[in-house]
Amino acid sequence: xxxxxxxxxxxxxxxxxxxxxxxxxxxxxxxxxxxxxxxxxxxxxxxxxxxxxxxxxxxxxxxxxxxxxxxxxxxxxxxxxxxxxxxxxxxxxxxxxxxxxxxxxxxxxxxxxxxxxxxxxxxxxxxxxxxxxxxxxxxxxxxxxxxxxxxxxxxxxxxxxxxxxxxxxxxxxxxxxxxxxxxxxxxxxxxxxxxxxxxxxxxxxxxxxxxxxx
Numbered sequence: 001x002x003x004x005x006x007x008x009x010x011x012x013x014x015x016x017x018x019x020x021x022x023x024x025x026x027x028x029x030x031x032x033x034x035x036x037x038x039x040x041x042x043x044x045x046x047x048x049x050x051x052x053x054x055x056x057x058x059x060x061x062x063x064x065x066x067x068x069x070x071x072x073x074x075x076x077x078x079x080x081x082x083x084x085x086x087x088x089x090x091x092x093x094x095x096x097x098x099x100x101x102x103x104x105x106x107x108x109x110x111x112x113x114x115x116x117x118x119x120x121x122x123x124x125x126x127x128x129x130x131x132x133x134x135x136x137x138x139x140x141x142x143x144x145x146x147x148x149x150x151x152x153x154x155x156x157x158x159x160x161x162x163x164x165x166x167x168x169x170x171x172x173x174x175x176x177x178x179x180x181x182x183x184x185x186x187x188x189x190x191x192x193x194x195x196x197x198x199x200x201x202x203x204x205x206x207x208x209x210x211x212x213x214x
Contacts, residue, residue, distance in 0.1 A: 054148040055197060057099055058126060058186070061110050062199045064097035067179045067207035068107060069214040070136035082179040082207070083136070086157050086171035089114040091184065099128060099144040107131060107213070109138035114153045124148040124188065136214060150188040157181035161208070179207040 068083040083094040090113040098105045109129040116122055126146040129138035157171040160182045171181050182204045186197040203211065 054124075054126075054146055055195075057097075057146055058112065058124070058148065059197060059199050060097040060103060061095045061099075061112075061126070062091075062093075062184055063202055064095045064103060065093045065180060065201055065203065066096055066107055067203055067212050068094035068131075068136065069212050070094075070131075072135070072137075082212070083109070084171065084180050086155060086181065086184070088154055088169050091155055094131065099126065099146050108143065111138075114150070122150055122153065124150050124153055124186075148188065152187075152189040154187045156185040156187075158183040158185070178204070179212075180204045 065084060070081055070083050072079050072081065083092075085092045090111070092109070092111050094107050095110045096105060096107050097103045098108060109131060111125075111127045111129065113125055113127075114122055115125045124147065126148075127142045128144040129141065130143055131137075132139045156167040156169060158181050159166050159168050159177050161177040167185060168177075168181075180201050180203060183198060183200045186199070188195045188197070
């Protein structure tokens with residue numbers, strides 16, 4: 001009776017190790033790919049959440065725009081104004097909705113404007129300033145700031161004072177039909193898509209009837 005004690009040859013061991021190395025490489029590569037895909041997905045989701053938060057903040061600030069009085073000049077040349085100036089790429093107003101402290105907070109000046117960045121990229125920048133006495137004009141220091149990515153942006157202002165509603169490209173000086181527009185429409189194109197925000201003003205009708213704050 002014979003007993004076969006033949007084991008693995010060196011070639012068989014090398015082949016087995018090579019196969020194990022290939023399998024391990026495939027597993028590691030697949031794991032890294034999965035992690036990269038997951039990280040890209042998380043970054044995209046975070047970017048979407050950031051954009052949605054910025055849009056929500058802008059919406060809240062414009063909805064809370066106030067017919068706030070401020071003054072320019074001195075002596076007999078002192079002029080009374082309502083704190084709202086709207087152009088195609090910039091809006092300047094006073095709001096009771098803050099970036100940091102939310103709605104129903106102390107009024108503050110808000111500057112909402114298009115700003116060109118590096119590489120041809122654009123963004124909407126929101127900056128808050130304190131109201132300084134005695135003329136209620138904005139302070140120079142920025143107290144809060146936020147950004148919204150936009151390749152192109154356009155602001156339009158809803159006028160309901162005429163026979164038919166119409167969207168105006170500006171709400172400044174002689175073009176102003178009332179202290180506040182009834183709504184603002186913001187067209188923002190962050191990439192290949194176009195996003196429109198339609199934001200009604202809470203105090204527009206009261207301002208037209210003579211309501212003022214100071």
